[in-house]
Amino acid sequence: MLNVERPYPPLLKIPAYPASPGAREELEIHINELMKLGVLRNKLPFKLYIDACGEGIGAALHQVQIVNDKPYEGPICFLSRQIKPTEAGYGASQIEFLCLVWALDKLHHYLNGSVLGVITDLNAVKSLLNMKTPNRHILRWQIAIKEAEPQIPIEGINITDVGTEFFEEVRESYKQDKNCHILTDLLEKYCKDASLVNSLDDIQKTSYDNGRVHLFDGLLYHMSKHTFVIALCSKMLINPILLEFHDTIYSGYLSEDRTMEKINTCAWWPSWTKDVIEYCHSCDRCQKANKAIGKRF
CATH class of the missing domain: 3.30.420.10 (Ribonuclease H-like superfamily/Ribonuclease H)
Known part of the structure; x- marks a missing residue:
């Protein structure tokens, strides 16, 4: 039987709250208030x-x-x-x-x-x-x-300014990364400088040669057969993506394949598949669950 008074583990970190019937009732009140729909007023905008x-x-x-x-x-x-x-x-x-x-x-x-x-x-x-x-x-x-x-x-x-801070951080990170800086220059100026192209790492060079990298509003996007997603290069921006699509309450510690599937629709970076595998294998909660049911990974 599910104990509804016991808080979900990630919520225990910060801030802490008492696990009691009173806390549950207060949570129900807040949820009901958030979900309350207003009465339509036709004359108002x-x-x-x-x-x-x-x-x-x-x-x-x-x-x-x-x-x-x-x-x-x-x-x-x-x-x-x-x-x-x-x-x-x-x-x-x-x-x-x-x-x-x-x-x-x-x-x-x-x-x-x-x-x-x-x-x-x-x-x-x-x-x-x-x-x-x-x-x-x-x-x-x-x-x-x-x-x-x-x-x-x-x-x-x-x-709205939702997410604008994130995108500004992405643009700034391009200036610190050799490959992203070169790709931005190549696409922004529509130049065909062979020496610049050859100075790219193999993965980025292949993507550029195949027309998979595009620049829009100062942001690089990577195109594959089924996706067109933002390109990242900074670990400071990549780690929150891994956390969001694996550890949070909305993800519920998805399997390795499901985590890859979710991230594939959101972002791309050269070593993204390798990073997802390593991140899932380093997750203590996943390893304990897999050990309990006899899975290797």
Whole structure:
């Protein structure tokens, strides 16, 4: 029988809290408050938060309402879905733009006649909305948004600062890494300097020669058959990725294969498969669990 009063081990680190019925009841209160949806007010403006990843897209519709004589922003509804097989090849900016179009279509009953502000963490959404020579997907989505605007005035697309600190650290790390610095120069200046290309390490040189490395907004992206993900080079940035996709409560100490599968949709660095294997093998919790069930690794 599961003891619901016993805290999950990673939560025992910092800050500590007492394992008691009172703590459980307080936790239930906080969870219920977080999940409480607001009552729709048609005359008030809406905020639409959108986000996407390699596996799905999601949106949250918010409103700022007066609660106890104070302005309070709360959720009205949440929606999400998985990425379809036909959408798996889209880039990060296309997926985010698709998320906006899909959310407007699903929420038009809420939004008709109301002013809407869109909040995203990807600056490229603005560029795609105003692109002069779009491909067929972007053109179709642009038309869908233009058709929706008379009924749903979009007052602007705001770029949140979520993750901007991380991306700035990635850009700074490129300056300290020989290969990333060379790749950035080659792609930024569209130069074909053979001596620069030959000075790359074998893995990076192969990726560059095969057209797998791209530069967007100062960030390097690595393309494979099924993924298009950010390239990392600093251990200070790689270690949190390994921790997030293996150790945290959201991952639950996934197996080696599942950890690789998750990281493959998020980031790339030259030795990523080797690092994932070593990280999983060095995990005390995994080794104890494997020993208990007789697995070698």
